[in-house]
Amino acid sequence: MDALEGGRGPRYEQACTRLHELLVRIAMDEVFRRGPRYRIAGPELNDLAHQAAADALMRITNKIEQFRGDARFTTWAFRFVVLEVSNALSRHFRRVSNTRFDFDEWAQVPDRSGTDPVSHWQARELVEAARDAVETALTARQRKVFTAVVNGVPLEKLASELETNRNALYKTMFDARRKLRARLMAGGHLSAAG
Known part of the structure; x- marks a missing residue:
């Protein structure tokens, strides 16, 4: 967490890489748990998880100063990735559900x-x-x-x-x-x- 506060440099990049790996694992668990409800499977789930993890990483690095230490850093980061998975699934659902079907x-x-x-x-x-x-x-x-x-x-x-x-x-x-x-x-x- 301290390495993320530093801004840039090799230590920052290593911390971001480790955090991204954790976020991908969390996102994968979440999309595989919730994806079937949205009728999403296969590579699309994998893509959604990676996109959610990347979006969560961006949000976390932008809001790192707001981390107060009330919970473990990983718990705080977990919230971001779960919200990003929800957003990704919602966007997917809206995009797919707005598709028009040929009634004939x-x-x-x-x-x-x-x-x-x-x-x-x-x-x-x-x-x-x-x-x-x-x-x-x-x-x-x-x-x-x-x-x-x-x-x-x-x-x-x-x-x-x-x-x-x-x-x-x-x-x-x-x-x-x-x-x-x-x-x-x-x-x-x-x-x-x-």
Whole structure:
């Protein structure tokens, strides 16, 4: 940790190399644990882990003066890489989920799920309405918190990143859910009882 405070030079470079190796190991564990939920596998997981480790290293070296020693340095660094993995997975999810599917091609795929077409389209319409509501009904902060929570970012890590506390996050999520529910009800996608 002391070598990182020095700024530049061979000792600094060696410390960064050792730290990066640690961050890659942590990021790999995290993406392999969480990646299947996002339907990501193989080399793409490896790329996400390395990118998250590199981004975390940059954040750590930029914020090294803020390290107070309240916890072990590796624990402090761990938080950064886990947040960067969450960010990378979120970016990947948004990029992939915004991909448009050719509905004519979909109609030609045989139904092996046992779901009738009407139920499938209703569910798809609800998902699209929910995605639109998140983008248009929520404030930028509510959208960030809601997306992070839905993507599985632990509240402690999110509170630290946003420099707030769990209670404020609970309130933000409560308000976001209320707005989303109202928007979906107004659009006829949810009933008052549902």
